[in-house]
Amino acid sequence: MFSKSCEYGLRAIIYIAQQTTLKNKVGLQEVSEEINSPKAFTSKVLSRLTKSNTITSIKGPYGGFIIEEHRLDSITISDVVRVFDGDSIYTSCGMGLKKCNENAPCPLHFKFVKIRDELKAMLESTTLKMLVDDMNTALFFLK
Amino acid sequence: MFSKSCEYGLRAIIYIAQQTTLKNKVGLQEVSEEINSPKAFTSKVLSRLTKSNTITSIKGPYGGFIIEEHRLDSITISDVVRVFDGDSIYTSCGMGLKKCNENAPCPLHFKFVKIRDELKAMLESTTLKMLVDDMNTALFFLK
DNA sequence: CTTATAACGGATATAGTTGTCCGTTATAAA
DNA sequence: TTTATAACGGACAACTATATCCGTTATAAG
Numbered sequence: 001m002f003s004k005s006c007e008y009g010l011r012a013i014i015y016i017a018q019q020t021t022l023k024n025k026v027g028l029q030e031v032s033e034e035i036n037s038p039k040a041f042t043s044k045v046l047s048r049l050t051k052s053n054t055i056t057s058i059k060g061p062y063g064g065f066i067i068e069e070h071r072l073d074s075i076t077i078s079d080v081v082r083v084f085d086g087d088s089i090y091t092s093c094g095m096g097l098k099k100c101n102e103n104a105p106c107p108l109h110f111k112f113v114k115i116r117d118e119l120k121a122m123l124e125s126t127t128l129k130m131l132v133d134d135m136n137t138a139l140f141f142l143k
Numbered sequence: 144m145f146s147k148s149c150e151y152g153l154r155a156i157i158y159i160a161q162q163t164t165l166k167n168k169v170g171l172q173e174v175s176e177e178i179n180s181p182k183a184f185t186s187k188v189l190s191r192l193t194k195s196n197t198i199t200s201i202k203g204p205y206g207g208f209i210i211e212e213h214r215l216d217s218i219t220i221s222d223v224v225r226v227f228d229g230d231s232i233y234t235s236c237g238m239g240l241k242k243c244n245e246n247a248p249c250p251l252h253f254k255f256v257k258i259r260d261e262l263k264a265m266l267e268s269t270t271l272k273m274l275v276d277d278m279n280t281a282l283f284f285l286k
Numbered sequence: 287c288t289t290a291t292a293a294c295g296g297a298t299a300t301a302g303t304t305g306t307c308c309g310t311t312a313t314a315a316a
Numbered sequence: 317t318t319t320a321t322a323a324c325g326g327a328c329a330a331c332t333a334t335a336t337c338c339g340t341t342a343t344a345a346g
Binding site for chain 1: 322325
């Protein structure tokens with residue numbers, strides 16, 4: 001469904017979001033341990049989130065990664081997915097046709113669009129804040 | 144969403160199904176032209192569909208590929224997807240956790256399962272016969 | 287039986303993704 | 317100003333998916 005980069009990115013940003021609400025700044029080492037991901041690769045992943053202005057990085061001693069708290073309810077899962085995988089998940093044809101739309105549909109087009117739109121709605125309506133709140137009321141895992 | 148192999152496989156089998164209802168046997172050359180896919184690679188794809196007993200191949204002159212007509216309403220899109228991509232699309236975690244289920248869920252698990260189940264239901268309920276019938280009542284494209 | 291045809295299958299090439307390594311840059315603390 | 321720390325960034329390695337090439341096998345027709 002999503003690329004590995006995107007999967008690590010989702011797990012990482014949710015962990016950072018959670019720690020942000022606890023006023024903790026976290027480093028690469030800690031993130032990769034807590035989400036069980038390869039450290040060097042996770043570094044690239046976090047850089048992409050930083051360059052897309054989704055998270056904030058602080059260099060040097062006592063540095064790390066944070067998310068500005070007021071942004072937790074404006075950053076959605078869809079935002080993160082777009083950073084890594086673009087919008088292909090929302091637009092690309094199920095059977096790989098370059099040009100497939102309601103005017104020139106593949107045989108699966110209309111059934112596919114229905115599911116795709118629901119996925120899109122779910123990802124766009126789910127914010128980091130909602131997920132962090134969920135994690136405070138029940139047990140969820142990131143590794 | 145699906146692998147390239149799977150995408151070619153879906154387009155190919157729908158084309159073969161359509162031609163089967165017109166009593167036509169089709170060859171590799173024709174299939175790859177009609178679905179706009181690389182010929183040699185499509186050969187591998189069709190071999191997988193043959194070895195999984197989804198389509199039938201006939202070697203030698205006047206050979207080609209067919210689908211036994213009585214099977215058109217028992218072969219689903221899901222069957223084809225499983226041949227190429229297994230059942231990962233139905234079972235794997237959205238954020239890549241090896242062990243993610245309702246007892247040890249990732250933060251997206253329950254929202255994800257909802258969409259996944261709808262996708263599964265759609266793919267499992269869509270038969271080749273339904274798609275071929277659709278193609279007789281409106282214009283659909285395979286390339 | 288011979289020939290032409292078309293699927294089959296093994297080997298190899300290419301591309302993209304995932305993953306590692308290591309030196310550089312920024313910066314907080316002493 | 318020096319030192320230690322942690323993110324950054326470029327190069328490269330490994331792996332997987334995609335794609336091609338070409339000889340082999342089966343078989344229909346003459």
